[in-house]
Amino acid sequence: MSENIILIKGPTASGKTDLAISLLKHFPLEVISVDSVMVYKGLNIGTAKPSETLLKQYPHHLVNICEPHANYSVGQFYNDVSTAIQLIFKKGKVPLLVGGTMMYFRALQQGLSKLPASNSLIREQIEIEAKINGWQYMHNKLKEVDPISANKIKPTDKQRIERALEVYQISGIPISQHHKEKSESSNYNYFNVSLIPTIRSKLHSVIDNRLEAMIDEGLIDEVKVLLKSEQLDSTCNSMKSIGYKQICEYLNNNCTLDEAKENAKTSTRRLAKRQLTWLRSESSNIEIDIDADNAIDKSQAALQTFFNKNYS
Numbered sequence: 548m549s550e551n552i553i554l555i556k557g558p559t560a561s562g563k564t565d566l567a568i569s570l571l572k573h574f575p576l577e578v579i580s581v582d583s584v585m586v587y588k589g590l591n592i593g594t595a596k597p598s599e600t601l602l603k604q605y606p607h608h609l610v611n612i613c614e615p616h617a618n619y620s621v622g623q624f625y626n627d628v629s630t631a632i633q634l635i636f637k638k639g640k641v642p643l644l645v646g647g648t649m650m651y652f653r654a655l656q657q658g659l660s661k662l663p664a665s666n667s668l669i670r671e672q673i674e675i676e677a678k679i680n681g682w683q684y685m686h687n688k689l690k691e692v693d694p695i696s697a698n699k700i701k702p703t704d705k706q707r708i709e710r711a712l713e714v715y716q717i718s719g720i721p722i723s724q725h726h727k728e729k730s731e732s733s734n735y736n737y738f739n740v741s742l743i744p745t746i747r748s749k750l751h752s753v754i755d756n757r758l759e760a761m762i763d764e765g766l767i768d769e770v771k772v773l774l775k776s777e778q779l780d781s782t783c784n785s786m787k788s789i790g791y792k793q794i795c796e797y798l799n800n801n802c803t804l805d806e807a808k809e810n811a812k813t814s815t816r817r818l819a820k821r822q823l824t825w826l827r828s829e830s831s832n833i834e835i836d837i838d839a840d841n842a843i844d845k846s847q848a849a850l851q852t853f854f855n856k857n858y859s
Contacts, residue, residue, distance in 0.1 A: 550636060550855055552735045553850065554581075555645045556652060556667045556826055557742030558819035560753045561837050563598045564597055566742070567645045569843050571605050577606040577635045579628060581646025584788045586613045586624075589773050592792035595757065608634075610695055615785040624651045625659045627803075632735075648823040656737060660726045663717045665710075673709050682708060693721035712741035738845065738853050741831040746838045753817045756810060761790065767804075770794045777808070 553576065557563045580586075584594045588611045597607060608631035613619045628644070628651070635642045645653070677685045683702050692715050700707045706799055714722040726822040744750040770791055773779055779786065781795035790811050797807035835842050835847045 549758050550622075550735050551738065551853075552632065552642045552644060553740065553853070554652060554656075554736045555643065555742065556581075556649065557647060557837070558750065558822040558826075559647050559815055560595075560745065560750060560757055560819065561647075561741060561742045561744060562842075563645050563647065564595070566843060566846055567834075568601070568605060569849065571852060573847060574854060575636065575640045575767065576642075576643040577608070579607060579631050579639045579642055579644045580636070581611045581624075581628075581648050581651045582610075583624075583648040584620065584785065585610050586610070586619045587785045589614065589615050589769070590788070590791065592761050592764050592769050593788070593794075595761075600845045614778075615773055616776065618784045621654050622659060624677075625654050628655055647822050649822060650795050653829075662714055662722065662725050666713060666717055669713050669716050670709060673712050677705070677709070678718055685709075685712065688712065689715075691721055695723035696721060731757055736857075739831040739833075739848065740764045740832045742837050742842075743825050743826065743834050744837050747826075748817060749838055754819065755812050756789070758812050758815065762808065765849065767794055767798070770798065774798070776813055780810060781806075789818060812816065 555563055555567060570576060570812065571578065582594065584590055585596050585607075586609055587594075590596070596610065597605075602610065609624070609627055621642075633644045642653075646652075647800060657732075673685070682705050685708050686702040688701070689700070689708055689711055693711055696711045700711065702708075711722045714720070714725060718725070773786070773791075774781070774795070779785075781792075786792060786795055788818065793802075793807040793811040793814070796802050796810070797804050802810070833845075835846055835849075839845070
């Protein structure tokens with residue numbers, strides 16, 4: 548088999564996992580998750596992670612590979628997905644990448660910026676300076692050395708300000724310039740499938756109902772258990788993800804449960820909107836209307852044509 552890769556991209560709650568499972572039953576595929584939160588162990592309910600039973604029957608690469616107190620980066624994804632792809636090729640199967648983290652898809656298809664590794668000493672110096680002067684001051688400092696990045700980064704985004712200043716101090720080159728100098732993208736033949744909802748209100752309803760179901764399934768208890776770890780708290784990246792962030796705010800008595808649920812629903816709808824904007828800005832081989840009755844049949848037919856063309 549030649550090195551073909553199938554990508555299924557779609558907004559949150561668009562039925563990506565169900566579609567992938569239906570395709571696994573008919574084609575020699577193996578799934579790689581493209582989800583920046585499913586990588587974390589223990590974050591199950593709030594990520595709509597496939598059940599253990601389903602994962603045993605249909606193994607997913609890049610699920611449950613990272614401790615929840617760690618920070619999983621796009622660079623780590625790039626390395627991990629490259630390894631997973633080669634493992635699948637060796638089995639004589641085709642990688643099926645499924646998810647909604649569009650930045651990860653772009654890194655794979657367009658290449659990754661060659662950024663310097665993090666330096667704990669420089670980070671500590673930046674954090675001390677920020678503690679003394681405030682993050683608005685640090686944002687102004689970033690403006691002086693990298694106005695392009697400063698215009699894109701909000702003064703309240705401490706993590707990105709810190710990283711941009713760190714990169715500049717390590718390399719003497721603005722992070723915006725590093726982003727222009729990308730490594731070579733992987734030389735695969737990509738078949739892009741985009742899941743597009745035509746009835747926005749229906750997607751919003753699914754999002755709202757799914758959040759309520761997550762609460763009923765025990766999301767609050769899941770977060771409580773996670774936060775019992777000495778290494779994990781609400782400031783960790785995993786706990787800043789949608790659903791977990793709002794439940795942490797509730798558990799910290801910063802809002803009521805109803806407010807937490809509404810905030811989570813609103814944030815999820817906004818995420819879906821950003822994902823759709825990203826999808827529409829890029830080309831795809833086929834778009835599937837997830838609201839159509841024949842969505843799965845159309846997807847299977849498209850893949851059958853793909854396989855007939857590439858493997859007959």
